[in-house]
Amino acid sequence: MIVFGISYTKDRFAHEVHDAHVALATDGGVYISGPIGSLNIERVEPTKEALAELGARVVAVADGVEREAALATPGGEPCQVLLVSQPGDSAAIPDGATSTWHTIATRFVDMFLSMQGLVGAGVDEFVERAEWAQSTAHTASPSAEHDASHVPGYIPRVIDGVHSDIDILRQARTWRMHLIQSGPPGTGKTTAAQAAHGDELIIAACYDGMTTQDLVGQYLPEPGEAGVFRWVDGPLIEAMQRGRPLLLDDFGWMPPGVQATLLPALDHQRTVTVLDRPKEQTVKAAEGFSVIINVNPGVGFGITGPIRDRAAFELHVPVDLKAAEKLDVPRAFISVAEELHNLAEAESVNGIHRWVPSMRSLLNARNLAVVFDEHFAASALVGECPAGEQRTKLQDLLVTHLELDADVPEPLQSRSL
Structure with a gap:
């Protein structure tokens, strides 16, 4: 309210x-x-x-x-x-x-x-x-519950001991705040935004060759009409005009020059000027527009200082092993993940970055264990881990917690019978 x-x-x-x-x-x-x-x-x-x-x-x-x-x-x-x-x-x-x-x-x-x-x-x-x-009451709280999710089965996370992630994302939109979600791939950053905003959410995937036109729009050929072009708004302009939340996924890959395009939209002006646009070259954001920036730390170009300054806050999204357990990931895989996460935390103090299984990887392991068996799921997980000492450590943990004896799981590969 x-x-x-x-x-x-x-x-x-x-x-x-x-x-x-x-x-x-x-x-x-x-x-x-x-x-x-x-x-x-x-x-x-x-x-x-x-x-x-x-x-x-x-x-x-x-x-x-x-x-x-x-x-x-x-x-x-x-x-x-x-x-x-x-x-x-x-x-x-x-x-x-x-x-x-x-x-x-x-x-x-x-x-x-x-x-x-x-x-x-x-x-x-x-x-x-x-x-x-x-x-927006019917979309922001579809079942009259403040934390009601648009993604069936999504388990909200508690932030600062009081608010849920769904609540945080919705409140940020209400108060015209833009935010950063940071964390390893597959931890649920995108799912959290979808759970909060449902079909209203506009998603743009960033990449290293991204241009300003990918954000604001451009002239594209009209199908079936040779030599005819029409203007198509990009996701930024669409979200601003319609008053929708915009998720910029893998933001670290957006080149710094393109990131600069966002600056006037993220500050108090809430406007963007597109000179090539055939009408209404200056677009002002409608009520309901907000931006969620998803970033994987240490990947790509990173976030420029001016963009970071315009974000109200940064929300770190680690792998939620409690949620994984509630989602029926086998206990043995959760135990392996816990040990790897503890090891990664201890070594991060010295600047060493270790591979840890993401939520997506754990859910895949759950599904593979049901369809095939736990050894097959373990082999698929081993294939995701970088070769060398980290993979050996993962294999040792899987053998211990799955009680595989000497049957060490190897990356899945096909061989002639």
Whole structure:
């Protein structure tokens, strides 16, 4: 839900949380006011006009609090309204759900005290965000659950002990934030984005020969019409115009010169100018546009400094062995992966990078073990590992955990019978 409001106390000696008063408006047309221990709930139909009136009520309360504070302490700080996002749907919460409203208000007070959100936002911005949240509610929360996934069977990961990865990706989009997902290939970076955004997600695969035209668009031959060309927008322009999330996969392979094309789209301007485009050469991003950058560390050109500066945060995505176990990967393969991951972590301190099986590799091993047998699956895994000491270590671990005795798995290869 989108929450627009303020928190204040009526006594300068009062506890800033337990004795707080609030004035809050939500995108669901709910107005929450009064002391945090005895909240008053009012509802209106969340039309554009009604939301604007609720927002104006919040601003009026803020002005009153500021005037009273100025009388007590001349020259004090202004009372700034805060715009934040919280889990849940305020329109679906009954008026009598006292504990739920108390939780929402308390969470807002905590955010207000640390100014987590858009500080000094206006009524127009509240209404704009609220309308957008309403228009995307059916896709952002398909089963009224904040972490509901668009990918059947996807297991959300917990970030910072509080939020799920699905929640993080959706909140970033709501607040116009761009982010980086980094981690080895096959750890689920793309799947996480698909789980969060479903069919709205636009995916562009990056490669070392990529050009600016691959991002913004170009003239292409019209099929069946000799000498006729038509303009086709690239994924960046499509995502900006339609207000869709854009996933740039394998971003490290995008040449630095092409990365520069993204800069005005990722900063506050949210625009891109394409001189060759036949109409609307300057494209401004619609509400809902955000960029997810997937990168495999140490691969390709990397991420330029200006791009990294425009990302709100970086989310590291390692192989999730707990999720692998829940997805029925045989315990023996998980034990092998655990030992290899521990070894890789220990040696990374010295700058040594070791091969470890990805989530994709473990799921492939699970499937191969079902279709063929565990020895066949082990041989396929050995074939993925670089030859030499690392492969020998993997083979030793597989023999131990699969109890293969002397039957060492070798990379799969065909031979004459």
